[in-house]
Amino acid sequence: MSKKASSLIRQAQAKIPTKYGEFETIAFAEVAKDRMPHMVLINPKTDYSKTVNVRIHSECMTGDVFYSYKCECGEQLESSMKYIQENAGIIIYLRQEGRGIGIINKLHAYSKQDQGFDTAQANKELGFGYDDRTYEDAVAILSELGVKRVALLTNNPEKIAAFDNTEIEVVERISLEINPRQENIDYLRTKKTFFGHSLNNHKIT
Numbered sequence: 001m002s003k004k005a006s007s008l009i010r011q012a013q014a015k016i017p018t019k020y021g022e023f024e025t026i027a028f029a030e031v032a033k034d035r036m037p038h039m040v041l042i043n044p045k046t047d048y049s050k051t052v053n054v055r056i057h058s059e060c061m062t063g064d065v066f067y068s069y070k071c072e073c074g075e076q077l078e079s080s081m082k083y084i085q086e087n088a089g090i091i092i093y094l095r096q097e098g099r100g101i102g103i104i105n106k107l108h109a110y111s112k113q114d115q116g117f118d119t120a121q122a123n124k125e126l127g128f129g130y131d132d133r134t135y136e137d138a139v140a141i142l143s144e145l146g147v148k149r150v151a152l153l154t155n156n157p158e159k160i161a162a163f164d165n166t167e168i169e170v171v172e173r174i175s176l177e178i179n180p181r182q183e184n185i186d187y188l189r190t191k192k193t194f195f196g197h198s199l200n201n202h203k204i205t
């Protein structure tokens with residue numbers, strides 16, 4: 001799903017006022033006609049010479065737009081927007097829907113889940129990897145913006161590992177744990193036990 005990190009270009013930039021405050025918003029893509037550019041939301045008070053709070057969020061239309069309870073993506077995005085407005089920083093919205101398999105295949109995977117497969121096995125059953133997301137585009141965008149040190153809002157060790165052997169240092173992890181719901185507790189349990197996410201809520205064992 002990578003858009004060839006080295007050739008990502010700032011295609012357009014504008015201010016967007018939101019429920020949580022104003023973000024300087026930049027679209028990054030290789031070419032201007034790309035209909036699915038990565039989106040970068042920046043709190044205008046962000047100081048790039050200091051450690052920058054960063055949320056790398058992979059697109060989840062069902063969660064982010066339709067408030068699905070099958071995952072906690074929408075709530076994580078909302079929580080990140082609030083945090084970044086209160087504390088400065090950057091949200092990078094990566095276009096890798098459904099752990100990188102796209103919305104159509106994600107719906108196929110949800111259908112598999114209805115038949116009893118968990119979130120990881122459903123993707124495998126469809127012939128994909130357990131998680132096909134990559135984060136080098138996010139690292140490239142942060143480099144382009146001039147960020148040197150980050151405090152990452154994440155529970156995902158893969159996102160921290162993505163900065164290994166790069167010029168950007170992860171100096172802190174900020175937990176982004178959402179209270180489980182009945183509809184997503186199995187999903188969160190798989191995230192914790194299978195994918196190794198740092199989830200410490202007592203309901204997820």
Ligand SMILES: [Zn+2]
Nearest residue numbers: 060063071073
């Ligand atoms: Zn989601």
